[in-house]
Each structure stands twice: as C-alpha cells, then as structure tokens.
Amino acid sequence: xxxxxVASRAxxxxxxxxxxxxxxxxxxxxxPWRKLRAxxxxxxxxxxxxxxxxxxxxxRARYAxxxxxxxxxxxxxxxxxxxxxxQDLLGEHQDAAVAAETWLAAATADPADHELAVxxxxxxxRERTTxxxxxxxxxxxxxxxxxxxxxxWLPS
Numbered sequence: 108x109x110x111x112x113v114a115s116r117a118x119x120x121x122x123x124x125x126x127x128x129x130x131x132x133x134x135x136x137x138x139p140w141r142k143l144r145a146x147x148x149x150x151x152x153x154x155x156x157x158x159x160x161x162x163x164x165x166x167r168a169r170y171a172x173x174x175x176x177x178x179x180x181x182x183x184x185x186x187x188x189x190x191x192x193x194q195d196l197l198g199e200h201q202d203a204a205v206a207a208e209t210w211l212a213a214a215t216a217d218p219a220d221h222e223l224a225v226x227x228x229x230x231x232x233r234e235r236t237t238x239x240x241x242x243x244x245x246x247x248x249x250x251x252x253x254x255x256x257x258x259x260w261l262p263s
Contacts, residue, residue: 128178136171137262143168147249151242155204158242162197169194182260189252196248200241207234 123131143164149157169190176187214227 128175132175132179133260133262136168136175139164139168139171140258140261141263144253147253149245151239155200155238158197158200159204162194162201165190165194165197179260182257186252186257189257193245193248193252196241196245200238200245203234203237203241207231207238210234 143161146161146164149161169187172183172187172190176183210227210231214224214231217223
C-alpha cells in the first residue's frame with residue numbers, strides 16, 4: 108500500500124511521457140500498417156495460405172488502428188472503417204477456403220458414395236467461385252482503404 112501511495116504522488120514516467128497522444132500514437136501503428144501494405148501484393152492465383160496471411164496482417168493493422176482511432180479521429184477513424192470492410196472481405200475468403208477444403212475431404216471420404224462425391228464436388232466449386240469473386244473485389248476494397256486522405260496521418 109505504501110508503494111502505491113508513493114507511486115501515485117511521484118510517478119516514474121517513461122521517456123516521452125510528456126508528448127501528446129497525437130504525436131505518439133501514429134508511430135505505434137506504423138509497423139502493423141507497413142506489414143499489411145507489404146502483403147497486399149497477392150495475386151488472384153496465389154494459394155489460399157497467402158491470402159490467409161494477408162488476412163492476419165490486416166487484422167493486426169485494423170486492431171492497432173482501431174485502438175488509436177477514437178483519440179486521433181479524422182483519417183484514423185475512416186481508415187479503421189475501411190479496414191473493417193477489407194477484413195470482412197478477407198474473412199469471406201477464409202470462410203470459403205475452409206469450407207472448400209471441408210467439401211473436398213467429404214467428397215473423398217467414402218469412395219463408394221458417388222452421390223456424396225458429386226454433391227460435395229459441386230459445393231466445393233461454389234466455394235472456389237466465392238474465392239475467385241473475393242479475389243477480384245479485393246483490389247478495389249484495398250484501394251478504398253489505402254488512400255492518402257485516410258493514411259496521411261501515418262508515419263510511412
């Protein structure tokens with residue numbers, strides 16, 4: 108209890124504690140943002156795991172920006188919303204990829220069940236169609252987020 112009282116009266120602050128949040132917060136999200144931008148060069152022909160890695164980087168950047176958006180406002184808030192839309196799209200991709208693999212496994216589970224194989228094969232193809240659609244829509248979704256009006260507050 109004594110240590111808490113002393114700390115409350117004379118807190119030991121880290122270097123830079125006197126800086127404003129507007130000066131400090133952008134640097135805290137710079138690394139996840141740069142990693143996301145580096146991953147956005149995926150191609151429609153890349154394997155699902157590359158798209159999943161993009162989704163993970165997108166989540167990290169989005170959550171970091173969400174954490175500072177209320178304090179920074181403006182472009183940060185709008186970027187958080189735009190990244191939410193990108194994340195929704197990449198989530199749709201991941202859901203379809205997992206479902207496609209599940210249907211593929213079902214199609215081969217019982218080699219004697221031809222009806223199951225055909226049905227699962229058709230469902231597999233529907234999921235792959237969703238994946239192709241998402242991959243076609245991704246560049247526009249990303250371009251809507253990666254605009255100077257939304258990213259101008261970031262250091263890089």
